[in-house]
Amino acid sequence: MADCTIKALKQRLLQCAGVILLVAGAPQGDGGLSYDYHRQSCPGLEATVKKATLPVLIADPRSPAAVLRLFFHDCQVQGCDASILLDSDDSRGIASEMESTRNFGIIGVVKSIVEAACPGQVSCADIIVLAAREAVVRSGGPWIAVPLGRKDSTTASNRRADEFLPSSSIGVDGALQMFMSKGMSVEESVAILGAHTIGAGHFLNMVRRSLYNSKMDDENTDPRFEALLGLKCPTQGPPTNHTVILNDLTTLLFDNQYYKDATNGRGLFTIDAAISTDPRTASYVKLFAEDQRYFFRVFSLAFVKLSSAVVLTGEEGEVRRRCNQVN
Ligand code: HEM
Ligand SMILES: [Ca+2]
Numbered sequence: 001m002a003d004c005t006i007k008a009l010k011q012r013l014l015q016c017a018g019v020i021l022l023v024a025g026a027p028q029g030d031g032g033l034s035y036d037y038h039r040q041s042c043p044g045l046e047a048t049v050k051k052a053t054l055p056v057l058i059a060d061p062r063s064p065a066a067v068l069r070l071f072f073h074d075c076q077v078q079g080c081d082a083s084i085l086l087d088s089d090d091s092r093g094i095a096s097e098m099e100s101t102r103n104f105g106i107i108g109v110v111k112s113i114v115e116a117a118c119p120g121q122v123s124c125a126d127i128i129v130l131a132a133r134e135a136v137v138r139s140g141g142p143w144i145a146v147p148l149g150r151k152d153s154t155t156a157s158n159r160r161a162d163e164f165l166p167s168s169s170i171g172v173d174g175a176l177q178m179f180m181s182k183g184m185s186v187e188e189s190v191a192i193l194g195a196h197t198i199g200a201g202h203f204l205n206m207v208r209r210s211l212y213n214s215k216m217d218d219e220n221t222d223p224r225f226e227a228l229l230g231l232k233c234p235t236q237g238p239p240t241n242h243t244v245i246l247n248d249l250t251t252l253l254f255d256n257q258y259y260k261d262a263t264n265g266r267g268l269f270t271i272d273a274a275i276s277t278d279p280r281t282a283s284y285v286k287l288f289a290e291d292q293r294y295f296f297r298v299f300s301l302a303f304v305k306l307s308s309a310v311v312l313t314g315e316e317g318e319v320r321r322r323c324n325q326v327n
């Protein structure tokens with residue numbers, strides 16, 4: 001029986017992270033995802049995506065977080081199949097998952113550059129994953145080897161988006177259930193939430209954290225942080241969605257500050273605060289707060305799992321010519 005204690009796992013991960021990344025990834029068999037899927041069909045793809053994303057990721061400091069969140073929201077709703085990019089089309093029964101897909105022009109730009117190099121070969125779903133990988137590494141995070149070969153969906157449903165995207169007030173139970181259904185361990189579930197090390201949230205999403213009441217809903221909250229939220233978020237009158245609060249203290253940097261903030265009672269949303277006190281997750285929060293290198297390794301494993309859990313491959317789906325429309 002393998003030694004599966006946290007310490008032993010950590011040791012093994014640190015020693016052979018590269019190998020584990022491959023093993024923990026998606027199926028390598030026929031019709032599945034693989035690390036060299038585009039070797040022949042689109043040589044140089046990864047370098048092309050890197051080059052195409054760079055100007056946008058640098059020019060717009062909010063774009064890495066937006067792309068990373070787009071990746072999560074795609075994979076969370078009927079799998080990583082670029083369903084999130086489809087515009088509504090009544091004649092085909094497509095109801096857009098987003099109010100405005102135009103916010104994510106970066107994927108369209110990359111797609112058109114990739115199409116010019118290798119027409120009809122690379123799905124929008126793979127491009128989302130590759131762009132999210134670039135967003136992480138550009139922000140100072142780990143470089144993650146990702147298996148490719150996803151196909152794009154021919155459907156999208158805003159009803160499914162409502163059903164599967166987590167509410168901003170989800171707790172540890174709900175979050176663990178969600179991530180573990182994608183094959184993640186508890187540790188990986190805590191690590192993937194580390195994506196909140198970049199970007200920002202809107203005040204409206206914090207309303208349910210009983211800010212409208214005089215007390216926050218968890219006793220671990222740093223009173224100074226509570227005061228800051230109180231200052232930034234109006235507590236009188238109807239909730240507005242204009243105020244933006246940074247996810248962690250180093251919002252442009254992909255680092256382990258998110259876990260330090262969580263330990264110090266500065267978690268922004270319910271889940272960010274809850275993981276530092278729940279007995280199932282607290283030790284991992286502490287571990288990641290103390291050891292950024294280790295966080296990066298577990299985040300990489302979790303990222304691969306999230307990106308491979310539910311995918312269309314082989315004859316399923318299609319390679320869309322344009323990401324916002326089915327062929
Ligand atoms: C329990 C799971 C999760 C919940 C409840 C959650 C909730 C939220 C909320 C409420 C926001 C702020 C949105 C706004 O007010 O505009 C946010 C932002 C963000 N989320 Fe999550 N999230 C979860 C998991 C994830 C995962 C798994 C990822 C990526 C792998 C992710 C990446 C992000 C990023 C990067 C932002 C910042 C977006 C920006 O600044 O444009 N989240 N999340
Ligand atoms: Ca999807």
Ligand SMILES: [Ca+2]
Nearest residue numbers: 197250253255
């Ligand atoms: Ca950060």
